[in-house]
Amino acid sequence: xxLVVVFRAAGFDLIRxxxxxxxxxxxxxxxxxxxxxxxxxxxxxxxxxxxxxLGILKAAWIAAAAQIAAMFIPARIGEFxxxxxxxxxxxxxxxxxxxxxVAARLLDLAALGVWAAMGIIVIWGFDxxxxxxxxxxxxxxxxxxxxxxxxxxRFVSGIARHGESWERISAxxxxxxxxxxxxxxxxxxxxxxxxxxxxxxxxxxxMTWLLLRAMGLEWELIKVSAGSALASLxxxxxxxxxxxxxxxxxxxxxxxxxxxxxxxQAAASGISAHIWALVFVTVYGVAAWIGVLLTTRSGS
Numbered sequence: 513x514x515l516v517v518v519f520r521a522a523g524f525d526l527i528r529x530x531x532x533x534x535x536x537x538x539x540x541x542x543x544x545x546x547x548x549x550x551x552x553x554x555x556x557x558x559x560x561x562x563x564x565x566l567g568i569l570k571a572a573w574i575a576a577a578a579q580i581a582a583m584f585i586p587a588r589i590g591e592f593x594x595x596x597x598x599x600x601x602x603x604x605x606x607x608x609x610x611x612x613x614v615a616a617r618l619l620d621l622a623a624l625g626v627w628a629a630m631g632i633i634v635i636w637g638f639d640x641x642x643x644x645x646x647x648x649x650x651x652x653x654x655x656x657x658x659x660x661x662x663x664x665x666r667f668v669s670g671i672a673r674h675g676e677s678w679e680r681i682s683a684x685x686x687x688x689x690x691x692x693x694x695x696x697x698x699x700x701x702x703x704x705x706x707x708x709x710x711x712x713x714x715x716x717x718x719m720t721w722l723l724l725r726a727m728g729l730e731w732e733l734i735k736v737s738a739g740s741a742l743a744s745l746x747x748x749x750x751x752x753x754x755x756x757x758x759x760x761x762x763x764x765x766x767x768x769x770x771x772x773x774x775x776x777q778a779a780a781s782g783i784s785a786h787i788w789a790l791v792f793v794t795v796y797g798v799a800a801w802i803g804v805l806l807t808t809r810s811g812s
Contacts, residue, residue, distance in 0.1 A: 580797020
């Protein structure tokens with residue numbers, strides 16, 4: 513429904529014009545930067561796991577395979593590909609991998625909150641304190657995660673005596689808590705993982721800016737970063753089905769219209785840039801999954 517509304521605002525002719533006019537050299541440059549985002553995703557995994565558990569090349573490979581699964585398997589179910597891939601390719605226990613997934617997503621959210629706060633300051637300065645506070649609230653889940661898991665671990669351990677099923681649940685929660693404690697025990701690695709999340713989003717904004725330039729839209733990088741960060745907040749809504757289609761375009765149109773760009777142009781550029789971004793995710797993701805399958809066969 514959201515995509516239909518944005519599509520009507522954009523008009524098919526303008527979308528076709530933007531895609532058709534895309535400069536191959538700048539599209540290729542954007543594709544290379546999309547690869548850089550995968551490297552930063554992989555680097556975050558390297559730092560979230562124990563030292564020497566995972567190399568950067570294999571981590572990037574896992575990140576690309578996990579990203580395409582998360583994008584195209586409906587209702588975010590594909591997110592659970594990451595623990596499975598970590599188990600298969602890094603010999604990381606699935607429950608610990610689930611903790612790694614949660615930590616990675618919360619670091620994503622926190623980094624996006626920082627970028628969104630910066631975007632709000634660029635657009636409105638400090639005249640929108642509620643919006644600024646709302647963006648910074650995205651930092652709280654990552655900050656509270658260790659405390660929440662510890663509380664849950666203690667609670668479940670306390671009722672484990674009520675039955676064998678509770679004992680199994682308690683053991684699983686405890687392993688997840690241990691995985692997070694191991695990561696938090698090395699604050700420099702945790703900070704490095706947070707920095708990788710921040711840089712990953714910066715790469716996304718650079719890729720987006722290059723795509724807009726490829727389509728002939730000479731928008732300022734600082735405004736593209738601000739608008740893209742605010743647009744990405746729409747993906748937090750629990751209504752995404754596949755590839756953030758609809759929610760991202762709606763958030764993009766609202767953000768760039770607020771920045772002063774024409775409604776039709778904002779809507780059309782959002783749809784066009786998203787199409788190119790999904791092409792990049794597909795290319796890198798398919799290549800990664802081919803590698804996963806080949807590795808699995810050779811290892812079996």
